[in-house]
Amino acid sequence: MPSSKTRIAILGGGVAGLVIARHTAGKLDTYSVTLFEQTDQVGGTWVYTDETDVDKHGLPIHSSMYKNLRTNLPREIMQIPDFPMKHDEGPSFVHHSVIREYLWDYAKHFNLYPHIKLNTLVKYVEPETLRNGQTIWMVTYQDLESKVETTKAFDTVVLCNGHYSVGHIPHIPGIESFPGGSIHSHQYRVPEVYARKKVCILGASWSGIDIAMEVSQYAEKVYISHNLPEPIDSKISKNVEERPGIQSIQGNIFIFRDGSTAEVDNFIYCTGYKFTYPFMSTKVEIRTEGNHVEPTYKHLIHTDYPSLFIMGLPGIVIPFPMFHLQAQYILSILEGRIKLPSSEEMREEYETEKRALLEQGIPLRHIIKLKERQWAYYDEIAAAANISSFPPVIRKIYDYSNKMRELDFTTYKNYQYRIIDDENFVVCYCKPC
Numbered sequence: 001m002p003s004s005k006t007r008i009a010i011l012g013g014g015v016a017g018l019v020i021a022r023h024t025a026g027k028l029d030t031y032s033v034t035l036f037e038q039t040d041q042v043g044g045t046w047v048y049t050d051e052t053d054v055d056k057h058g059l060p061i062h063s064s065m066y067k068n069l070r071t072n073l074p075r076e077i078m079q080i081p082d083f084p085m086k087h088d089e090g091p092s093f094v095h096h097s098v099i100r101e102y103l104w105d106y107a108k109h110f111n112l113y114p115h116i117k118l119n120t121l122v123k124y125v126e127p128e129t130l131r132n133g134q135t136i137w138m139v140t141y142q143d144l145e146s147k148v149e150t151t152k153a154f155d156t157v158v159l160c161n162g163h164y165s166v167g168h169i170p171h172i173p174g175i176e177s178f179p180g181g182s183i184h185s186h187q188y189r190v191p192e193v194y195a196r197k198k199v200c201i202l203g204a205s206w207s208g209i210d211i212a213m214e215v216s217q218y219a220e221k222v223y224i225s226h227n228l229p230e231p232i233d234s235k236i237s238k239n240v241e242e243r244p245g246i247q248s249i250q251g252n253i254f255i256f257r258d259g260s261t262a263e264v265d266n267f268i269y270c271t272g273y274k275f276t277y278p279f280m281s282t283k284v285e286i287r288t289e290g291n292h293v294e295p296t297y298k299h300l301i302h303t304d305y306p307s308l309f310i311m312g313l314p315g316i317v318i319p320f321p322m323f324h325l326q327a328q329y330i331l332s333i334l335e336g337r338i339k340l341p342s343s344e345e346m347r348e349e350y351e352t353e354k355r356a357l358l359e360q361g362i363p364l365r366h367i368i369k370l371k372e373r374q375w376a377y378y379d380e381i382a383a384a385a386n387i388s389s390f391p392p393v394i395r396k397i398y399d400y401s402n403k404m405r406e407l408d409f410t411t412y413k414n415y416q417y418r419i420i421d422d423e424n425f426v427v428c429y430c431k432p433c
C-alpha cells in the first residue's frame with residue numbers, strides 16, 4: 001500500500017537537520033521522516049575533532065570547530081526557543097562541547113534517533129516528474145560501513161548540509177612561492193603550534209579575530225590583514241598588528257596593499273566558506289557564485305521546486321532560533337497553510353529584492369548576511385507561519401553583546417546574561433574563564 005504520509009528526506013544532522021526533524025517527527029501521522037548523516041554523530045560542526053583532513057571513511061572532515069572555541073553568542077539567545085539550555089554559573093558564551101551536549105540532549109529529548117541514519121552519505125539527489133505532474137525526489141545514499149548504496153523516493157527534500165565546511169581560498173599572486181605552512185580556518189585547531197612564529201591571518205571577521213587572539217598568546221607576531229573600510233580595534237594584544245589586504249607574496253615576504261611588507265612563517269586564511277551541494281542533480285539549477293545561493297525564495301525555498309528547501313542560508317543571524325522558525329515555515333507550506341506564489345513570481349520577487357539591495361550598495365556576496373535585516377526576516381516568516389517571532393529582549397541582548405564585542409574583543413565573552421521577561425535582561429561580569 002503506498003503511504004499517504006509525506007516522505008521527507010533531511011540531508012545532514014547538524015542543528016538545522018535536527019530542528020526540522022523535531023518538527024516533522026512530532027507529526028508522525030503526517031510525515032515519514034528520514035535524516036541522513038554522514039558522520040557517526042549528530043551535531044554537525046559542533047562535534048569537534050582533532051582531525052583536519054579526512055575521516056575514517058576518507059571523507060573530508062566536516063567540523064570547523066577549534067579546540068578552545070567558545071560561542072560568539074550568549075546562550076540565552078543562541079538556544080532553540082523550545083529547548084532552553086541549562087543555566088550553569090559562569091559566562092553565557094560557552095565552550096563548544098556544551099553545545100554538542102545540548103544538541104545530543106535535544107535529539108534524545110524529541111526522540112529523533114529512530115529517524116536518523118548515521119554513517120550514511122547522501123550521494124545523489126534527483127527530481128523526477130510523475131505522470132500526474134508531481135515532483136518526487138530520488139535520493140541515493142550509501143551506508144559507509146557496509147558500502148551498500150540504496151535509492152529511495154521522497155516527496156520533500158530539506159538540505160541541511162551546513163555552510164561552514166568548505167573554505168573559500170582567494171588566489172594571492174605569488175602564494176606558490178611561500179615556503180611556510182598555510183591553512184584555512186576550517187583546519188585550525190590549536191594555537192600552540194604557532195609558538196614563536198610570525199603569523200599572517202587574512203580576514204578580520206569573527207574567525208579571523210578570534211584566531212588572532214588565540215594565536216597571539218604564543219606567536220612572536222601576528223599580522224591581521226583585511227580589506228575592511230574601517231580599521232578594527234587592533235588592541236587585541238601588543239604583538240598583533242593590523243595591515244591592509246595582501247597584494248602579493250614573494251617567498252616568505254608578504255606585500256600588503258599599502259606597500260608595507262612583513263616576513264611570515266605561517267599563513268591562515270580566515271576568508272569564509274563556500275556553499276556546496278555536490279550531491280545535487282544538474283537538473284536542478286543551484287548557482288553558488290559570489291557567496292550566494294540562487295534561485296531561492298525567502299532564503300529557503302527553491303523557486304523551481306517548492307518541495308526543495310535549503311535551511312540556514314542567511315549569515316550574521318541567530319542560527320538556532322532561525323532554524324526553529326524556518327522549520328515551522330516549511331511545515332506551513334507542506335500542510336497548505338501557506339500558499340506559495342508561482343515559480344515565476346517567486347523568482348521575480350527575489351530578483352526585485354536583490355536589485356534593491358545592490359542599489360543600496362550592498363555587494364552580492366553580502367546580501368545573504370542579514371545583520372540588521374534579520375529581525376524583519378524572522379517577523380515575516382513567523383507571521384506567514386502564524387507563529388510568534390522572538391520577543392524584543394532577544395534583539396536587545398544581541399545588540400548589547402555586539403556592542404560589548406566592538407568595545408573590547410578580549411572581554412565580551414566574560415559576561416553572563418539573564419532574561420528577566422520579554423523586554424528586559426540583566427548582565428553581569430564574570431571572572432575570565
Ligand code: FAD
Nearest residue numbers: 012014015016038044045064071072122161162164312319
Ligand atoms: P552543520 O552543523 O555544518 O551540519 C551539517 C551536517 O550535514 C553535518 O553533520 C554533516 O556531516 C552533514 N552532511 C553534509 N553533507 C552530507 C551528505 N552528503 N550526506 C549526509 N550528511 C551530510 N553559530 C552560533 O549560533 N553561535 C556560535 O557561536 C557559532 N560559532 C561558530 C563557529 C565556527 C567556527 C563555525 C564554523 C560556525 C559557528 N556558528 C555559530 C554557525 C554554525 O555553523 C551554526 O550555528 C550551525 O551549527 C549550523 O548548523 P547546520 O545544521 O546548518 O550545519
